[in-house]
Amino acid sequence: MAEVGAEERRVLVAVDESEESMHALSWCLNNIVSDKFRDTLLLLYVKPPRAVSTALDGTAYLFSSEVMLAIERYGNEVAEFVMEKAKRLCSELGDVKVETRIENGDARDVICQMTDKLGADLLVMGSHGYGLIKRTFLGSVSNHCAQNAKCPVMIVKKPKSTPNGH
Template sequence: MDENEHSSYALEWTLDTFFTPFHSSSSSPFSLVILYARPFAPLPVSVAGPDVLPTLEVQMKMVSDQIAEKAKQICADKLVEDVEVEVAEGDARNVLCDAVDRHRASILVVGSHGYGKLKRAFLGSVSDYCAHHANCSVMIVKRPKSKH
């Protein structure tokens, strides 16, 4: 999960697909771990000095907390309360693949930004990386295009 609508959509899709039909039964057969991969502090900020880093850390913690709360709210809206939310620092590709191994996940669900070939070449694709490197099945959820 991150701050964009693609990951929110992927979470909602996951809840609708794997959890919501089970909300009236005693328990779901699935466990849900939502992970936010918090990026490292940018190198120029790290070099800028010790005064800048604490301020950036506070801001990054606020963003992490907001994302975690948003994820919990989406789950609560879908009547899914048994959820674990984690924040791990690092490159999302590595953080997700490590989490798959740590939790022995059977499926990793990621959202797709829908980048074109050029943008994907420069920015890299977390979903593409995970599809090739995660030790489980990977579901890439695409948000439907708006009809406007």
């Protein structure tokens, strides 16, 4: 963790398809990233785990390989689209060193693991994202990370009054 006098910080920003995550990133660029620290922004996108459909009787049905490939391709396109958008925002709003990382798995666990693995001094994320239904059953990703990540966690909500905030 960055201690008194330290001059380098690694700020991990978890990005996803949501407008809120882009808002969190821009808030971070405007309010956290500072010339005083030589900050590195680590942009992390977590793709959901590979699709497996489980029926109610517990039998797992695997999709055909064509469908799997199409889902995989779509997932990669979304990941690239999100990263491009995030990188553009970084260059528009600040002059900061940016690294990107795309991972697979459950966002809850992957984000927490990556704060550790990448040596993050701070994790920044939106309060929602990663789907309403999943959130309803498992609790929000941001709550989980706030409890389980070892570094400080900044949760940024998109204000309702700004419908188009990045």
